[in-house]
Amino acid sequence: MKSDLKCGIIDIGSNTIRLVVYRIIDGRIEYLLNKKMFARAVMHRDRGRMKIDGVKVIIDALAVLKELAAHHELKYLWCFATACLRDISNSGDVLASIREGTGLDVKIISGDKEAELGVEGLKYAFDIKDIISIDLGGGSCEISLIQGGEIIHEASVNIGSISTTREFVSGVFPKKKEIDRIKHDVDTHIDQIDWLKGCGVDAAYAIGGSARAMCNIHKVVSASAQEINGYRMFTDDILPLYTHLIDMGLDGVRLADQYCPGRIFTLIPGMIILKRILIRASVPVIRLSRFGVREGYLLERINALD
Helix, strand or coil, rough: CCEEEEEEEEEECCEEEEEEEEEEEEEEEEEEEEEEECHHHHHECCEEEEHHHHHHHHHHHHHHHHHHHCCCCCCEEEEEECCCHCCCHHHHHHHHHHHHHHCCEEEECHHHHHHHHHHHHHHCCCCCCEEEEEEECCCEEEEEEECCCCEEEEEHHHHHHCHHHHHHHCCCCCCCCHHHHHHHHHHHHHHCCCCHHHCCCCEEEEHHHHHCCCCHHHHHHHHCCCCCCEEEHHHHHHHHHHHHHHHHCCCHHHHHHHHHHCHHHHHCCCCHHHHHHHHHHCCCEEECCCCCCCHHHHHHHHHHHH
């Protein structure tokens, strides 16, 4: 791996578009900047196509982030997209518009590749042996079974915190009937993953903004002193946590807005999705990883330069 190198990655997700600036020193990854913009591009899709206003939202956000990156004298600036652009029928036109509007060449990564990169980022940060990894985004969820530190199975499913919220939730927090519909929808998707049921591991590592939001809220409510990277929760903690938020009413909304800004509407749907996956896998513990797809992508690109 090259040493003393400054580079940046822009990640176009279904909820946020994020720029992370890194410095690589003696094989170590250091963070210099982490800037996100809530574009919610997935909300601008209609009948499987990205609408013009959605393309504009993406281009406007990318222009801001590209200008910000220019202040850091980067050797490389890479840009990729996941389910946000992967699952639309006019992705070629959208990529061409982005290139014309910003000069950025965006690479769309497949669901399987996203799962693989997420695990590589996870392995950089933690000494993992037998776990499942869950990368829950706004428009998709990548789940991998890792045994002996190697990926044994992986799956990408079309459930995400934003797409689920958009389909099932009418207010800020979901009502009882809406929660039941979310549970049924998630179960319908993950029941197709044969290897996930009772997969025989004792812990899951979660990647992505929904998992971070859940752990941030749990940290506050439980007054935990744990560091957020590697934050540990029990699967059985999740239901009481989101039930408590709902029961708090407006105070719960305020709490979510204070500690998870930009994720008020998707917070509880994200928790429900994570909970259903953990139940399906019979995994009692979940830990949060701040390292994921972006770091896996970074490592792949850096290694390719050697």
